[in-house]
Amino acid sequence: MSLPQNKAAEVKPRAFERFVPVDHTRVAFDGGFWQSWSETVRSVTIPTQHRRLEEEGFLEVLDFEKPPSPLVRPIQPSGLSMQHFFDSDFGKWIEAASYTLKNHPDPDIEAKIDAIVERLEHGQMPDGYLNSWFIRREPDKRWTNLRDLHEMYSMGHLIEGAVAYFEATGKRRFLDVMIRAVDHIIDTFGTEPGKLRGYDAHEEVELALVKLYRLTGDPRHLKLATYFVDERGRMPSYFDEETRRRGENPADYVYGTYAYSQAHMPVRNQTQVVGHAVRAMYLFSAMADLAYENDDPSLKHACDRLFDNLIGRQLYITGGLGPSASNEGFTREYDLPNTTAYAETCAAVALGLWSHRMAQLDLDSKFTDALETILFNGALSGISRDGEHYFYENVLESHGQHRRWKWHYCPCCPTNIARFITSLGQYFYSAKRDEIAVHLYGANTAELEIQGQFVRLRQETSYPWDKDVLLALGLVAPTRLTFRLRIPGWCRNARLWVNGEQMDLGASLEKGYAVVNREWVDGDEIRLTFEMPVERLYAHPAVGEDAQRVALKRGPVVYCVEETDIGTEPQRLRISADTNLTPRFDETLLGGAVVLEGEALEADAEDWGPTLYCNRPPSLKGRTFKAIPYHLWANRDEGAMQVWLTEK
Amino acid sequence: MSLPQNKAAEVKPRAFERFVPVDHTRVAFDGGFWQSWSETVRSVTIPTQHRRLEEEGFLEVLDFEKPPSPLVRPIQPSGLSMQHFFDSDFGKWIEAASYTLKNHPDPDIEAKIDAIVERLEHGQMPDGYLNSWFIRREPDKRWTNLRDLHEMYSMGHLIEGAVAYFEATGKRRFLDVMIRAVDHIIDTFGTEPGKLRGYDAHEEVELALVKLYRLTGDPRHLKLATYFVDERGRMPSYFDEETRRRGENPADYVYGTYAYSQAHMPVRNQTQVVGHAVRAMYLFSAMADLAYENDDPSLKHACDRLFDNLIGRQLYITGGLGPSASNEGFTREYDLPNTTAYAETCAAVALGLWSHRMAQLDLDSKFTDALETILFNGALSGISRDGEHYFYENVLESHGQHRRWKWHYCPCCPTNIARFITSLGQYFYSAKRDEIAVHLYGANTAELEIQGQFVRLRQETSYPWDKDVLLALGLVAPTRLTFRLRIPGWCRNARLWVNGEQMDLGASLEKGYAVVNREWVDGDEIRLTFEMPVERLYAHPAVGEDAQRVALKRGPVVYCVEETDIGTEPQRLRISADTNLTPRFDETLLGGAVVLEGEALEADAEDWGPTLYCNRPPSLKGRTFKAIPYHLWANRDEGAMQVWLTEK
Known part of the structure; x- marks a missing residue:
């Protein structure tokens, strides 16, 4: 298998802008707002999270030789448990940790990841199936309940971890394990005769498969993601079918409606954001990915409608989303209670994933405004300043009963905010041909190559505390480039200077981005002022x-x-x-x-x-x-x- | 066994006012606000509730010969179930129905009650134990989990039903069954060697035992109630002890604290109303009863503090109480959210029970103000105008998602509001020696005997819609009587006339009741005006x-x-x-x-x-x-x- 890192050279005309994010390893927070946050997450959050995973028994699920301890419980009578998605938690932790390794090698962390990978590889079933809990506890029940038991969701997070670890270290072992697991899913699910026409109720594997495809270039990986998204919501529902196969009654479904999993109708018909908020955001992220990779306007169109619905009717001012604890998600439009806001940290992070993907398809600041909103508010509120305490729910009002916790019985959020911050650099810049888009502001130094040219971008700013941003260019030779600079939607008075000369911002604005096209030389400076009363x-x-x-x-x-x-x-x-x-x-x-x-x-x-x-x-x-x-x-x-x- | 109906002739001096409520059968709502409500409850609510109890399988628990159907489930892994307190629901239904029978005989309803009683008698264990679910499902587990399984709570409601049915019909069968059940409890629980020092976590049997004692005069019934209240909250906790006996860990208690059941400290030490709201109100009702019967100022004192805490810091303006769904009860002081108000109908009804009892001990309008508040607001909101739809939770704000239901998986509230309304007459008047207290206003005709004299009281009024109340007296002979007339706490401008002569209200007011002492003759009129801007x-x-x-x-x-x-x-x-x-x-x-x-x-x-x-x-x-x-x-x-x- 070859692993082409760059598949930019495609020939057919594309429906969309196709920006590519500048990799996070190329963006250094060498001062300003994000420096201390990223250092805290790397030096405190990542090690303490591994400790918690051990202390709380999450890694114990990998002791395949030992008889299951009481910690690894059988399926509860409710049919629900957290156990069967423990894999997702260390998958996300590996991903978060991996993002730090390239620029900050850490043999201890690498050894910890290798130990987990070795145990996963050891436990993987001969046919490639991989879910630690099922393998230990209920191997005969695998793939019998996609509605409730999150097997592909967990595999998705392991895939994302494997991709990140390979990219950080070049070690293939974890990646190979997960490619075998994906081969097994391909053998099991699909429209071909003899396969199950299922898909996981908790989305995640779809976007993981696109990520894997971008690494492997294997079209089967993209095809599988496409199948899952296209199949979703087809009636009669696969969930009904598998429920009956288990001898249960679909009418007894505890959440009452497959809208909980955005599986109540085909995704292209959906116009209102409904159900479990994290699921919705992961699905929409995958839809944006597939619109991008498959050049599919119908998915982009569905995403646009859903995005406008979310932003216009269902989003807290903090970027939090999903007001209700009962379904961890959405209720009715304009239902935004403050003291009982669920607004899960994972959902805000996942909105960051989705809006960032939308911006690569369609460089519109409404997407990156949302990204910035969650970044400084509803996602960042999910982690304490000391880097080892968390919020799962992000209320907008409290009478003092809400305290941050060290760990959670459903610890999806800590590793999610960790991976978001350790990969934060990738959200700042995108590039295509001779264009560089600047999405976010905050002190950093980025180094990228564009059309073979080395470009260094240095943001000097105290943003978001201060309104002024200086963007200094480092170039080896004079280069014609188009800069697209986001003018934040919240800003009513922005100004822009190039080498001291003020530009007419109104004339240069395209979808909220100021466009500056010129020949640049080393040492050129762009200055931006965003008045922030x-x-x-x-x-x-x-x-x-x-x-x-x-x-x-x-x-x-x-x-x-x-x-x-x-x-x-x-x-x-x-x-x-x-x-x-x-x-x-x-x-x-x-x-x-x-x-x-x-x-x-x-x-x-x-x-x-x-x-x-x-x-x-x-x-x-x-x-x-x-x-x-x-x-x-x-x-x-x-x-x-x-x-x-x-x-x- | 003799059944003395009147134990008024006691000799020792009493610490408290000892008003006795005028029985509801002596008060007829022959017009005005309550006429249609009481007719609806009698003619619609009582029959439809029996139908629901049948349709929903509640009565099926009494089919002792048949093998348990799936409806009668074993204890759930959570340790919790509704099944084991089904008895309480038909107990309360019998009580509610019985209150209508004296003035509105109904052979069909009586036959339905007799059928239930026959089945209960048939199922009762030889030693007197009575709980249908345990007898059918888990006879060996009886009395092993007083913390969670409500056996005495259920028996308490059966006792109240039995007393009401005896008083309505003179039929002793149900009463005898319940006296045998109480004998069994007396044999099983208490401080004597060889007995369990337990008490039910869900209070109710305590006040039922006082009711039984008032009927039977059997001091053992009063003593048992006294024991339960005195024992409550003693440390180390009996609930810890029985939990360990079951091989479980008390630390795993799902509600975390025995404050949930007001069992975190002895009742006389409690100063803040905490935990499950209905439990709290039933306990405090029993405390008021025992203060009254045992002439115990320490219980009255505890009740006073708790009442002031509730009224001053924890009561919705509607009289609803217990803001939180998670414990069906109280949280912190001043926590009164509107959209998520739990404010269970049962809790409002139970506050009516408590405040009415307090008023017999201590004729203070703060108690009867609370009674009136729940009556016209937070309790009455629990039943629909058509008499067959209900609210369990009584929110103070809704976005339209709250609808009344025909039945509930935990249907404690419908029968509770039903028994409250069918016995409503008893809340209007109390009497002692030569005094008559008028607690509530609303058109009715009451007939009572006081010191051997027949007195007829007729309220002519559209209250609460109109401010004027005419109270006309019917007397056989001139009689010296003291009237104590509640001046509602909400009223800033009340006036009082006797036979057309205005009285000085300020001078006559004692604890919110206007006192009028004179010799009355037939046809005398008291007129009250309560300005109600x-x-x-x-x-x-x-x-x-x-x-x-x-x-x-x-x-x-x-x-x-x-x-x-x-x-x-x-x-x-x-x-x-x-x-x-x-x-x-x-x-x-x-x-x-x-x-x-x-x-x-x-x-x-x-x-x-x-x-x-x-x-x-x-x-x-x-x-x-x-x-x-x-x-x-x-x-x-x-x-x-x-x-x-x-x-x-």
């Missing part, structure tokens, strides 16, 4: 939960008020419409961040008396208050928190 | 969910706005602080009710655009709106509802 934002009137509430945002950063800063529950504050809010960089706050300070009123209980209800409103007294970036909440003393503040 | 109520500043919100109340009736009346989600309304709100009796609304009408602003989405968030608030347009009594919501077209309206 404190914004007071209001929710659509259909969002009942946010009636008479205001959210504070500065640049891409959403703010919240924490009890620990103001000495009372923020729910007692009333913000006046004309309050002046002043940003100030507070270097003492968790490594340094811009805080907002201003005047507010506080509902006073002193003269209220012992009753709970009274026929006059609480008296209000003036006071100052402080707001901090939402992603930094719950890193200090416990207490209440609020994003949507009451306006008076 | 529309009140705008605000919640304590610590209730974050109600910040900048206003609730509307008129008299004892809390209002809500339903989408079906205003054509949009009420969450879009903004109420101005100076809006005029006009009450109007709408005879077309569900049998007739006072509605409130006024001006409001509506947040408009027309000029909003496709985005979810915007840097200017929604524009507001003027409109009218209507509010209806909360207890009538969800009886018409489905749609959103809101009690706490946003104030602008």
